[in-house]
Amino acid sequence: MSHVMNTYARLPVAFERGEGCWLWDTSGKRYLDAMAGVAVCGLGHSHPKFVAVLRAQVGRLVHTSNLYQIPLQEKLADRLAAISGMENVFFCNSGCEANEAAIKLARLYGHKKNVEAPAIVVMEKAFHGRTIATLSATGSRKVQAGFEPLVAGFVRVPFDDLEAVRRVAEANRSVVAVLVELLQGEGGVNVCHDDYLKGLREICEAHEWLLMLDEVQSGMGRTGKWFAFQHTGVAPDVMPLAKGLGNGLPIGACLAAGAAAQLFKPGNHGSTFGGNPLACAAALATLDIIEEERLMDNAVKVGDFIRAELARQIGGIKGVREIRGKGLMIGIELEAACGELVQQALDRGVLINVTVDNVVRLLPPLTFGTEEAGLLLATLVPLITRFLDRQSAPQAAAQTA
């Protein structure tokens, strides 16, 4: 019996080694990685420059404490501010922690405005993490079930629906912020319309709310810009980051600007590990390499190629609802639950994911080339068409199975 708690439905495979977009399991079988550890390993595996930076930092200094100055943290905060236009950064270790910091900022902001019980508008199908506060902000009953009582102070509205947010603004004087993913990742790679963020910004301005953008999954070059909001011309007040930030070294960050940037004072928030020298060195190297290798341009090129090919090859066929996403954050929504595709792709040496039961999700490394994209499509497209054939002729499939 395993001594590891049973919190994951793990696939029956363990990886031993990785190189670029490829992983090898313990039996030596090779897999094309179209998941990047859930949008984490943007540089792919064992990137030589990344490895060299980590090796050097491990030999020099791993951890001190936020009791002391950490120059690498200062340097990383400067870099993040420069690429985002935000003012300052709180460092933590994960996406849920970055969102916890955002939620705490919103509450401080509310109390400063004399709102007794500050509330935050959150979205249906949102995912913000699995701590008690962030699962309360998350729009999935599956994530919340069994952990009641939920944290109070969240008002939920449908995603991509400005009218719903306006109605809340009229009715609820306790709201002080909106927390939203521009592209919902776990919720099914849901894309909002072009003017959604602009509309949210207008509502936030009118009611003095903070606009808080969870870019934990969509950030760090994944959509073809450093951050998804940079496609829109509208900037947030608060922005939680994690996943791709350290290319696999655990690091999260909550960026803030304007009124949100000066809320935390010594003693308000903290983290033992947050922003330690090793994690910061990893993030700085990640930023350097994304820039040097023009990986954001690659994400646009290869992402557009994959979506165009998917549209051409399976776009019109019965059972395919929509092909969507931005850059290398890609979703294929089918009409039927298709979780079985994950194991079938694994058998064929390709790592994919299915979220919300019926959306095939692809999050390849930002280094994914058109050659790898071709290999991915050559495996995935026949799997999807075969799956859909069986859906429409279940009896024939049962006979041949």
Ligand SMILES: *Cc1c(COP(=O)(O)O)cnc(C)c1O
């Ligand atoms: C993954 C994710 C989180 C949670 O990150 P953890 O590091 O697992 O805590 C939060 N928000 C979004 C949008 C995510 O995709």
